[in-house]
Each structure stands twice: as structure tokens, then as C-alpha cells.
Amino acid sequence: MTYLITQTLNGLFSAALLFLIASGLTLAFGVMKIVNIAHGSFYMLGVYVAYTVVLRTQSLLLGAIVAILVVAAVGFVMQRFFLRRFGTDPLAQMMMTMGFALMFRDGALMIWGGDPFTLPYPSMLRGSFEAGDVVFPLYRLFVIVVAGLVGLGLWMVNDRTLIGARLRATVDDPEMAAATGINVAMLSGLVFAAGAGLAAFGGVMGGPILGGYAGIDFDLLPLAFVVVIIGGMGSLKGALVGSIVVGMLDNFGKALVPELSYFTLFAPMVIVLALKPTGLYGKA
Amino acid sequence: MAPRALNGWRMGIVVVLGLAFGVGPLILSTYWVGLLTQMVILAMLAMSLDLLLGYTGLPSLGHAAFFGVSAYAVAVLATGYGAGFWACFLGGIIIGTLLAAAFGLIVSHVRDVYFLMITLALGMVLWGLSYRWIPVTGGDNGISGIPNLLTHAGIPLTGGVAFYYVTLLIFAGCGMLMRLLVRSPFGLTLRGIRENEGRMKSLGFNTWLHCYLSYVISGAFASVAGVVWAYYNGFVSPTYLELTASSELFLMVTLGGPATLIGPVLGAAAIVLLKNVMSAYTARWLFVLGIVYIVAILGAPQGVWNLGTREKT
Numbered sequence: 001m002t003y004l005i006t007q008t009l010n011g012l013f014s015a016a017l018l019f020l021i022a023s024g025l026t027l028a029f030g031v032m033k034i035v036n037i038a039h040g041s042f043y044m045l046g047v048y049v050a051y052t053v054v055l056r057t058q059s060l061l062l063g064a065i066v067a068i069l070v071v072a073a074v075g076f077v078m079q080r081f082f083l084r085r086f087g088t089d090p091l092a093q094m095m096m097t098m099g100f101a102l103m104f105r106d107g108a109l110m111i112w113g114g115d116p117f118t119l120p121y122p123s124m125l126r127g128s129f130e131a132g133d134v135v136f137p138l139y140r141l142f143v144i145v146v147a148g149l150v151g152l153g154l155w156m157v158n159d160r161t162l163i164g165a166r167l168r169a170t171v172d173d174p175e176m177a178a179a180t181g182i183n184v185a186m187l188s189g190l191v192f193a194a195g196a197g198l199a200a201f202g203g204v205m206g207g208p209i210l211g212g213y214a215g216i217d218f219d220l221l222p223l224a225f226v227v228v229i230i231g232g233m234g235s236l237k238g239a240l241v242g243s244i245v246v247g248m249l250d251n252f253g254k255a256l257v258p259e260l261s262y263f264t265l266f267a268p269m270v271i272v273l274a275l276k277p278t279g280l281y282g283k284a
Numbered sequence: 285m286a287p288r289a290l291n292g293w294r295m296g297i298v299v300v301l302g303l304a305f306g307v308g309p310l311i312l313s314t315y316w317v318g319l320l321t322q323m324v325i326l327a328m329l330a331m332s333l334d335l336l337l338g339y340t341g342l343p344s345l346g347h348a349a350f351f352g353v354s355a356y357a358v359a360v361l362a363t364g365y366g367a368g369f370w371a372c373f374l375g376g377i378i379i380g381t382l383l384a385a386a387f388g389l390i391v392s393h394v395r396d397v398y399f400l401m402i403t404l405a406l407g408m409v410l411w412g413l414s415y416r417w418i419p420v421t422g423g424d425n426g427i428s429g430i431p432n433l434l435t436h437a438g439i440p441l442t443g444g445v446a447f448y449y450v451t452l453l454i455f456a457g458c459g460m461l462m463r464l465l466v467r468s469p470f471g472l473t474l475r476g477i478r479e480n481e482g483r484m485k486s487l488g489f490n491t492w493l494h495c496y497l498s499y500v501i502s503g504a505f506a507s508v509a510g511v512v513w514a515y516y517n518g519f520v521s522p523t524y525l526e527l528t529a530s531s532e533l534f535l536m537v538t539l540g541g542p543a544t545l546i547g548p549v550l551g552a553a554a555i556v557l558l559k560n561v562m563s564a565y566t567a568r569w570l571f572v573l574g575i576v577y578i579v580a581i582l583g584a585p586q587g588v589w590n591l592g593t594r595e596k597t
Binding site: 218 | 343345390393394396397398400401402404405406408409411412413416417418419526527528531534535538568570571573574575576577578580581585
């Protein structure tokens with residue numbers, strides 16, 4: 001029982017990180033129909049930028065803020081100057097993001113070297129949480145709560161604000177949205193930048209545990225894609241449900257059948273695709 | 285789409301490629317023979333993706349899966365079971381094709397970006413499997429010790445040049461078959477589906493079946509390339525199944541020119557050349573490759589072979 005609870009909490013921790021990555025991916029897909037290969041790179045850049053700032057200032061909070069802003073700016077520039085011109089051509093956009101993903105990966109290797117590292121734990125979250133037999137690191141619990149709050153925030157913005165209404169209109173029908181006076185190009189840029197920032201934030205949150213290493217970008221990318229495919233491309237709710245499904249499966253898969261851990265993700269994806277090709281909450 | 289006339293620079297490219305592939309190995313050094321062998325095998329692979337991407341309009345970002353799995357099949361059969369040449373050769377192709385037949389059931393009803401994303405995920409799951417299923421695949425270490433093709437097949441010839449010409453023969457055979465295929469009524473139907481699936485449906489074509497068959501056939505040709513590559517390299521590792529492998533393949537087709545068959549050959553030759561020349565001069569070739577992606581898309585979004593033709597192929 002204790003084992004089950006601990007593993008479930010671990011699964012939720014993975015789900016929390018995955019949600020931070022996949023929500024940006026799915027929103028960008030919803031608005032721009034873009035398959036962003038560089039999304040894992042945003043996560044990676046987030047960890048590396050935060051690491052640099054933390055080394056200089058010893059402040060994890062400052063590191064997180066700088067990482068989010070820098071990576072969001074990178075995302076904005078990418079969308080504005082390289083992706084927007086291929087607005088109707090998803091293949092060209094995908095190739096473009098692939099080019100950027102390679103440049104980011106090699107660029108990070110050039111700037112920060114290939115040595116793996118972890119970010120420091122925030123001092124007040126060092127201990128463990130104990131309830132009966134269950135001992136669980138406080139920091140992991142913190143990440144789960146933060147991701148939950150981010151999800152709540154995204155849902156509020158999406159459902160309760162004017163910008164959210166514009167966003168939903170654009171996801172439904174970009175042409176009609178543009179015809180009603182919504183600045184779709186600007187909105188796309190903002191969504192892409194926000195998604196990049198969220199991935200970077202995910203990187204910082206995962207930093208004390210997963211850390212940063214060469215190749216983390218393409219390690220996480222397939223998981224994020226599986227989340228988006230299971231949940232439904234373009235759906236925030238889908239990203240949440242998909243993250244939990246994938247986080248749990250990945251975690252229990254690793255614990256129970258380590259050799260086939262990656263493969264345990266395969267079955268649910270195939271089942272979902274067979275029953276509902278657009279994913280659980282996706283629209284055709 | 286009228287076939288573009290072979291004039292001017294296109295004729296020049298064909299002559300240069302023909303000379304390089306035809307007589308190049310007889311006069312060039314071993315290093316260059318190796319590069320030419322890589323070009324020919326990858327050209328075969330890129331052409332197989334062109335069937336799917338260019339002619340059927342299904343953008344697969346997991347095409348390296350068939351290449352990698354058939355290469356692994358050869359490696360496992362040859363080193364683990366001591367299988368003979370034909371068992372390895374045909375076994376690799378059959379296993380790769382069966383995989384395509386199984387994946388095809390999952391992906392044949394999705395289109396466009398969804399197809400891209402799902403093939404990507406399938407490909408990456410296979411990569412994960414090759415990486416972590418250590419008892420069978422050897423994990424990150426891969427499998428080495430695949431016997432030499434010529435001795436394995438009992439051909440009384442040795443050396444890189446002989447291997448090259450065997451490869452070229454297989455390439456020519458597959459190329460002919462693919463050319464026949466795209467010009468057949470079946471190939472025309474595929475193009476019809478690419479242009480307007482709804483209309484093809486209402487004309488009575490079973491578009492799902494056509495897409496499925498196109499996927500399986502394309503996977504079968506990719507498996508042939510994978511088998512030859514396993515023999516060429518004597519070694520398989522998870523890098524064959526990486527996303528970067530699939531996307532490089534994608535780049536070869538889009539850079540060369542989709543729906544032309546010869547464009548992907550050109551693309552494959554260019555990328556192999558570029559990678560090897562660049563890695564001789566700089567350790568940062570991945571960075572340069574990233575720039576190549578971006579420049580290629582900005583400069584020739586329809587591919588080099590289609591430059592100067594205004595119609596969308």
C-alpha cells in the first residue's frame with residue numbers, strides 16, 4: 001500500500017512536469033497547427049539558463065523568472081520571424097522547428113558543455129513529508145501543487161478572460177476569428193511565446209531532480225507528444241488528462257517492467273487512436 | 285502534373301549523379317566509395333519516403349522506423365541465431381514490412397499534421413524500445429558483428445567496390461519498381477488522393493486502402509534499405525531509430541523535391557556529402573545542419589528539383 005501511494009505520487013510528479021511541457025505544445029498546435037520539434041529544447045534551455053543565473057546569484061526564484069522570460073523571448077522571435085511566414089504550411093514549419101532544435105541542442109553543448117548537473121533545491125523545501133508509513137519529498141509535492149495552480153490559471157485565462165475567448169475563437173476557426181477583428185498573428189506569437197515560457201518553467205521545476213544534460217530535449221519530447229496525442233491536439237483539458245495518464249504509466253512501467261518502460265506508453269496511445277483518432281478531447 | 289523536361293541544369297545534375305554513381309567507385313579512394321555507398325542506400329530510403337510524402341501526401345516523421353527495425357532484424361538474426369544470408373536478407377525485409385502493415389492500421393485514417401505527429405510518436409516509441417530492451421537490442425551499445433554481405437551470401441568477391449556495385453544493383457531494381465509504381469494507375473490514384481481525397485472517395489476509390497498500401501509498400505522499400513545498411517555498417521545502434529534520423533530523411537525528400545523520385549536521390553547525396561565534409565572541418569556540424577534546415581526551407585520550400593517550376597507538385 002505504501003509502495004502504491006509512493007509510486008502514485010511519483011507518477012503525479014512526472015505528470016506535473018509533463019503538463020507544464022505539453023500544455024504549451026498543445027496550445028501552439030491548437031492555434032497554429034504547428035508540430036513543434038523544438039519544444040523539448042525550450043525545456044532544456046530553461047534548465048540551462050536558470051542554472052547560469054543560479055550560479056551567479058544563488059537565487060532559484062530569479063533563475064526561474066529569467067529562464068521563463070529569456071525562453072519566451074526566444075520563442076516569440078522564432079514564431080515572428082521564421083514560423084509566421086509559413087502560416088499555411090505545417091511541413092515547412094515542422095522542418096523549421098527541427099532546424100532550431102538541432103541548433104539549440106548543439107548551441108547548448110557549445111555554451112554550457114556536456115556535463116550533467118542539477119539545480120539546487122529551494123532551502124525551505126528540502127525535507128520530506130511524512131504521513132504514517134508514506135515518506136515523500138516535499139519538493140515533489142510542491143511541484144505537483146504548482147503545476148495544479150498553473151493548470152487552474154490557464155483554465156481561468158482560457159475560460160474567463162477576453163484573451164481566452166479570442167484564443168478559443170482562433171482555435172475553432174482562424175479565418176473567421178481574423179474576420180471578426182482578432183489579431184491572429186499577434187495572438188499566435190503570444191501563445192507560442194507563452195508555451196515556450198511554460199516549458200522553460202517546467203525545466204526549472206524539474207531541475208533539482210532531473211537536472212540538465214545533453215539530450216534531455218529529445219528525451220522528453222516523445223513523452224510530451226504522446227500526452228498531446230492521447231489528450232487531443234489543441235485541448236488544455238486533454239493535456240491535463242494525458243499528462244496524468246502518461247505520468248502514471250511511465251512511472252509504473254519503469255517500476256514494474258523497466259526493460260519495456262518506454263513501450264508501456266505505446267499501448268494506451270494505440271488504444272486511444274483506434275477508438276478516437278483525435279484523442280480524448282480533441283476536435284476533428 | 286507534367287513531368288519536367290530534362291533540360292539545362294537538371295540534365296547536368298543527372299549526368300553528374302550518373303557518372304558519380306556509375307563509374308565513381310572505380311577511380312575514387314576507399315573513403316569516397318564508402319560515402320557513395322551511403323548515398324545510394326539512403327537515396328533508396330529517401331525514395332521510399334517520397335512514395336508516401338510526395339506522392340500520397342502523407343508526411344511521415346517516423347520513417348526511419350522501418351529502416352532501423354529491419355537493420356536490427358538482420359543483426360539479431362545473424363548474430364543471435366546464426367542465420368544464413370537469405371534468412372537474414374528476407375527476414376529483415378519481411379519483419380520491416382510486417383511492422384509497416386501493423387503501424388499502417390493505426391495511421392492510415394489520419395491525415396496531415398495528425399499523421400506527422402502520430403508517426404513521430406510511433407517512431408520514438410521504437411527508439412525507446414531499442415534503447416532499453418537490452419537483452420535483445422544491446423541497448424546503447426547496439427549489436428556488432430554482422431557478417432560481410434559478400435562472404436555471407438557466398439559471392440566470390442571482396443572489398444568495398446564490389447559491395448558498392450551490389451548495392452547499386454539493388455538500388456536500381458528498387459528505383460525501377462518505384463518508378464513503375466508511381467506511373468501505374470495505382471500511383472495516379474495516390475496522387476489523386478493527395479490532391480483531393482474527398483473527390484477520389486466520391487469517384488468510388490477506397491482511399492483508406494490506397495493510403496494503407498502506400499504506407500506498407502513504402503515501409504517495404506525502406507526495409508530493403510535497412511537490410512543493406514546493416515550489412516554495409518556491420519553494426520546497428522539506436523541512432524538509426526532516432527528522431528533526427530527520421531527528420532534527416534524528411535529533409536532529404538523536401539530539400540531534393542517531393543514527388544519526383546530523383547529529387548530525394550539528390551537530397552540524400554547532398555546531405556551525406558554535407559555531413560561528412562562538415563564533420564571533417566568542424567565539430568559543430570549539428571549546428572550547421574540546423575542552419576541547413578532553415579536555409580533550405582526559406583530558399584527552396586518545394587525542393588531543389590522543383591525550382592523554377594511554378595506549379596505545386
